[in-house]
Amino acid sequence: MLLRIDHVGIACENLDEKIAYYEATFGVTVVSREVNEEQGVKEAMLHVADGEGGGSYIQLLEPLGPDTPVGKFLAKRGEGLHHIAYGVRDITAAMEQIGGSGVRLLDERPRHGAMGTSIAFLHPKDVGGVLTELVESPPRPS
Numbered sequence: 001m002l003l004r005i006d007h008v009g010i011a012c013e014n015l016d017e018k019i020a021y022y023e024a025t026f027g028v029t030v031v032s033r034e035v036n037e038e039q040g041v042k043e044a045m046l047h048v049a050d051g052e053g054g055g056s057y058i059q060l061l062e063p064l065g066p067d068t069p070v071g072k073f074l075a076k077r078g079e080g081l082h083h084i085a086y087g088v089r090d091i092t093a094a095m096e097q098i099g100g101s102g103v104r105l106l107d108e109r110p111r112h113g114a115m116g117t118s119i120a121f122l123h124p125k126d127v128g129g130v131l132t133e134l135v136e137s138p139p140r141p142s
Ligand code: CMX
Pocket: 009, 036, 039, 041, 059, 061, 069, 070, 072, 073, 076, 082, 083, 106, 113, 114, 119, 121, 123, 124, 125, 129, 130, 131, 133
């Protein structure tokens, strides 16, 4: 069901500073910057590699406010790894299969993610303490 690791989400206090750090340290490049009001984040995707069904990325996340998922996470745990996201071919089918196994879905239906993706989250308490995201990438232009 899982095609690849789509991205790792990293919570930070200052997006511009963290982008500069990742570019200087790892030689990766920003391929998208977006504000996602629904998710309460200002974010950047930095390209790492290409894989089956899409690329893999580092997603840097700065909260839009304290009462957002990333804002609450920073207050409680500080900067660091926030979630892992797996690429899937068909997000609705994956949500049905995983939800059917008893894992709580945090989204009833797919939502909008970076770069035109569809995303959905699984409750960290049902995934061994790991906030987990499913990502379906849009079809590549042929
Ligand atoms: N990883 C692992 N555990 C986490 C977590 C995370 N990122 N965030 C919260 N938790 C844990 C908390 O530590 C807490 O555990 P304890 O009860 O043992 O202390 C429990 O989950 C509940 O946490 P909370 O602080 O009370 O926070 P909420 O329940 O309000 O929200 C969550 C937690 C996961 C339901 C919420 O953050 C959520 O819905 N996340 C999905 C959306 C999201 O994260 N969007 C931002 C990224 C967008 C993107 O990737 O594009």
